[in-house]
Amino acid sequence: MVGTPQIRMTKQRQVILEELCKVTNHPTADEMYQMIRKRLPKISLGTVYRNLEILSELGMVLKLDVGGTQKRFDANVENHYHARCKDCGSVSDVHMPVSLDVEAKAQSCTDFDIQRHTLEFVGVCPDCQEAGRRMDA
Ligand SMILES: [Zn+2]
Ligand SMILES: [Zn+2]
Numbered sequence: 090m091v092g093t094p095q096i097r098m099t100k101q102r103q104v105i106l107e108e109l110c111k112v113t114n115h116p117t118a119d120e121m122y123q124m125i126r127k128r129l130p131k132i133s134l135g136t137v138y139r140n141l142e143i144l145s146e147l148g149m150v151l152k153l154d155v156g157g158t159q160k161r162f163d164a165n166v167e168n169h170y171h172a173r174c175k176d177c178g179s180v181s182d183v184h185m186p187v188s189l190d191v192e193a194k195a196q197s198c199t200d201f202d203i204q205r206h207t208l209e210f211v212g213v214c215p216d217c218q219e220a221g222r223r224m225d226a
Pocket of ligand 2: 115163165169170171181182
């Protein structure tokens with residue numbers, strides 16, 4: 090059985106990455122667990138969580154620390170912007186070009202060696218807007 094755990098880890102990691110690539114809703118570790126469990130019924134939440142952390146350390150997934158709530162994960166590791174719903178906490182991509190100007194400006198205002206920036210917009214998602222309209226009616 091020597092070496093088996095490592096192979097199993099790799100397979101689990103692969104499934105986690107595959108499942109994350111299928112979605113664009115930036116799932117939490119819990120949500121990932123629900124998805125992964127359908128393919129690997131014996132996997133534990135801790136294993137999913139640990140593998141997500143490893144994948145993010147390897148730069149293969151993006152870990153989003155948005156709004157101080159649960160961490161969310163993204164298969165798109167290119168810098169891009171996000172919008173967070175203040176009502177339900179969902180996170181969506183905002184398809185606009187990343188502004189490198191911001192980094193240059195920041196660089197001129199600080200002694201930090203600026204390497205990247207993140208930007209999070211906060212608002213109300215379409216589903217919650219819809220729910221709000223239903224409540225008003
Ligand atoms: Zn919402
Ligand atoms: Zn994203």
